[in-house]
Amino acid sequence: MSAAIAPAGLFDCRDAYVRTVEELAVQDDRIVAVVNDSVGSSKLGKFQERFPDRLVNVGIAEQNMVGVGAGLANGGKIPFVSGASCFLSARALEQIKADCAYSHANVKLCGISSGVAYGELGATHHSIEDIAWLRAIDRLTVIVPADPWQTAEAIKAAAAHDGPVYIRISRMPVPELERDDAVFRIGKAERLRPGTDIAIIANGTLVHHAVSAARRLEVDGIAAQVINMATISPMDVEMLAQAAATGAIVTAEEGLAHGGLGGAVAEYCATHSPVRMRMLGFPGFLPTGSAQWLMNRFGLNADGITAAARDLLKVKAR
Amino acid sequence: MNTRIREVSARANWMRRRLITMIVEAGQGHPGGDLSATDIIAALYFDILRFDPAKPAAPGRDRFVMSKGHCTGALYTALAGAGFFPEEELQTYLKPESRLNGHPNRTYLPGVETNTGPLGHGLPVAVGIAVAAQIDKADYRVFVLTGDGELQEGSMWEAAMFAGHRGLGQLTVIVDRNRLQQGASTEDTNALEPLADKWRAFGWDVAEVDGHDAAALLTAFDAACQPRSRPLCIIANTQKGHGVSFMENQAGWHHGVPNADQYALAMAELEAEMAA
Ligand SMILES: Cc1ncc(C[n+]2csc(CCOP(=O)(O)OP(=O)(O)O)c2C)c(N)n1
Ligand SMILES: [Mg+2]
Numbered sequence: 271m272s273a274a275i276a277p278a279g280l281f282d283c284r285d286a287y288v289r290t291v292e293e294l295a296v297q298d299d300r301i302v303a304v305v306n307d308s309v310g311s312s313k314l315g316k317f318q319e320r321f322p323d324r325l326v327n328v329g330i331a332e333q334n335m336v337g338v339g340a341g342l343a344n345g346g347k348i349p350f351v352s353g354a355s356c357f358l359s360a361r362a363l364e365q366i367k368a369d370c371a372y373s374h375a376n377v378k379l380c381g382i383s384s385g386v387a388y389g390e391l392g393a394t395h396h397s398i399e400d401i402a403w404l405r406a407i408d409r410l411t412v413i414v415p416a417d418p419w420q421t422a423e424a425i426k427a428a429a430a431h432d433g434p435v436y437i438r439i440s441r442m443p444v445p446e447l448e449r450d451d452a453v454f455r456i457g458k459a460e461r462l463r464p465g466t467d468i469a470i471i472a473n474g475t476l477v478h479h480a481v482s483a484a485r486r487l488e489v490d491g492i493a494a495q496v497i498n499m500a501t502i503s504p505m506d507v508e509m510l511a512q513a514a515a516t517g518a519i520v521t522a523e524e525g526l527a528h529g530g531l532g533g534a535v536a537e538y539c540a541t542h543s544p545v546r547m548r549m550l551g552f553p554g555f556l557p558t559g560s561a562q563w564l565m566n567r568f569g570l571n572a573d574g575i576t577a578a579a580r581d582l583l584k585v586k587a588r
Numbered sequence: 589m590n591t592r593i594r595e596v597s598a599r600a601n602w603m604r605r606r607l608i609t610m611i612v613e614a615g616q617g618h619p620g621g622d623l624s625a626t627d628i629i630a631a632l633y634f635d636i637l638r639f640d641p642a643k644p645a646a647p648g649r650d651r652f653v654m655s656k657g658h659c660t661g662a663l664y665t666a667l668a669g670a671g672f673f674p675e676e677e678l679q680t681y682l683k684p685e686s687r688l689n690g691h692p693n694r695t696y697l698p699g700v701e702t703n704t705g706p707l708g709h710g711l712p713v714a715v716g717i718a719v720a721a722q723i724d725k726a727d728y729r730v731f732v733l734t735g736d737g738e739l740q741e742g743s744m745w746e747a748a749m750f751a752g753h754r755g756l757g758q759l760t761v762i763v764d765r766n767r768l769q770q771g772a773s774t775e776d777t778n779a780l781e782p783l784a785d786k787w788r789a790f791g792w793d794v795a796e797v798d799g800h801d802a803a804a805l806l807t808a809f810d811a812a813c814q815p816r817s818r819p820l821c822i823i824a825n826t827q828k829g830h831g832v833s834f835m836e837n838q839a840g841w842h843h844g845v846p847n848a849d850q851y852a853l854a855m856a857e858l859e860a861e862m863a864a
Contacts, residue, residue: 331742
């Protein structure tokens with residue numbers, strides 16, 4: 271059951287994303303890509319070469335992009351709408367709500383370079399509110415994959431799923447997680463390590479840090495279970511109930527903690543099995559700084575998770 | 589007029605050298621759009637706009653709104669040159685906790701009117717400023733600089749329609765018509781032409797100028813400052829990367845950083861231009 275971090279280096283999940291979309295496009299000619307002057311940033315250059323008439327570039331116009339995506343779905347296509355996640359989620363929020371979710375259009379929304387990947391470009395380019403916003407939309411599936419394998423699986427699952435899906439595609443370097451049971455299903459979390467003292471629930475780029483933190487805690491004799499909550503909507507409440515049974519939960523995400531994964535876990539626990547929590551994430555608009563600097567500055571790394579877990583266990587012991 | 593032209597040209601040359609140095613030091617930036625906008629911004633800040641950098645919030649100041657917010661190299665060098673903050677601070681561009689964020693932030697930096705970065709925001713805000721002036725019968729002018737690719741955003745045309753409807757004679761939009769957006773040419777992506785006709789149809793006056801000719805820019809801006817009953821769109825024909833040979837008209841230099849050889853070449857070309 272223990273997940274080791276593969277030593278083979280770090281990956282940009284956009285590569286797994288485009289590889290999978292291309293594979294799917296070969297098998298299924300309903301697959302199309304829709305972009306907002308974002309062929310390069312979405313790494314869809316090769317897709318464009320291979321399937322020139324299946325790449326729809328609407329220009330710099332995100333609201334139109336998502337509306338066009340919904341229309342393509344109506345016309346029988348399976349559109350992968352790909353743009354920087356900050357603009358896709360923020361600018362086109364009502365199109366996501368009304369045209370995709372409320373209309374139950376079969377649109378796959380791919381938020382590229384999510385979180386704080388754009389670092390120095392600032393709060394307008396950070397996509398840290400997206401999960402809070404999109405999680406609030408009924409009937410929209412929301413997935414935050416943790417590594418290349420899970421990104422590829424999430425893309426395949428989204429293509430097979432009937433209905434709108436938002437997938438966060440990170441470009442922050444992450445390792446491939448090692449798993450015993452490599453199965454991805456929408457709405458099912460995976461437990462990467464067992465442990466009954468405390469549960470660490472993370473998603474996306476924080477999952478490998480959570481695994482590292484659990485290893486450090488193990489040295490101190492603390493058994494921390496690690497859960498990768500890749501699907502935020504709908505949540506895996508069975509797994510959450512098991513996490514809550516430890517009596518202490520730390521959440522960690524590359525986004526706002528309030529309203530995001532942390533908020534989602536807190537909502538469930540407050541109403542089903544109250545438990546002490548620490549929620550790691552960003553507080554709001556962030557200062558100028560690189561992605562790596564911001565992650566460290568706000569404790570979104572193994573050190574930060576380890577410290578939060580120790581702190582929480584002190585409270586639990588009282 | 590000749591002294592005015594010389595001043596604007598010298599400032600623009602300094603801005604180009606300074607912003608390329610900033611981009612090299614920071615390790616990222618948007619040189620293509622910075623360099624296409626430099627002459628326009630230099631003409632505004634070093635000749636046309638009425639402001640006091642010591643009183644950046646003075647109610648009667650002329651407003652400049654940088655709708656194409658990614659081009660902070662051009663904006664920050666102009667603001668520093670105009671005295672809004674010390675020139676040395678340009679060295680902090682993009683560094684941790686710097687006031688010089690990748691996109692302009694008015695809560696950090698005096699002289700910035702509104703935070704931009706997502707395209708398609710500056711014009712609606714500028715329209716609001718011009719409506720406030722209209723209500724108050726204030727005589728300040730509002731200039732807004734937009735990218736041409738940026739005009740693919742619907743919000744720009746919502747604002748344009750409303751400005752035409754309100755007859756906002758104190759409002760001038762300058763289109764940095766470099767014909768390139770991030771990945772390709774505007775006309776291959778989602779064509780803008782006939783662009784002048786579009787603005788006219790929305791109730792605007794339209795002028796076209798060479799966006800790298802200081803004299804032409806000053807003449808157009810002088811005309812913009814005359815009393816008008818309709819908003820004015822100045823289509824400034826520009827080149828992305830203007831002034832640095834290997835960047836000119838190259839979509840690939842939308843963002844990017846010159847290597848050491850390229851940096852030396854860029855500086856040499858700009859110094860030669862200064863000497864000429
Ligand atoms: C809403 C939004 N979508 C996408 C982007 C990403 N982006 C930044 S600059 C740019 C191209 C802008 O082209 P243009 O307006 O022509 O500017 P210029 O050529 O002057 O750099 C794009 C797509 C953005 N900043 N905002
Ligand atoms: Mg352009």
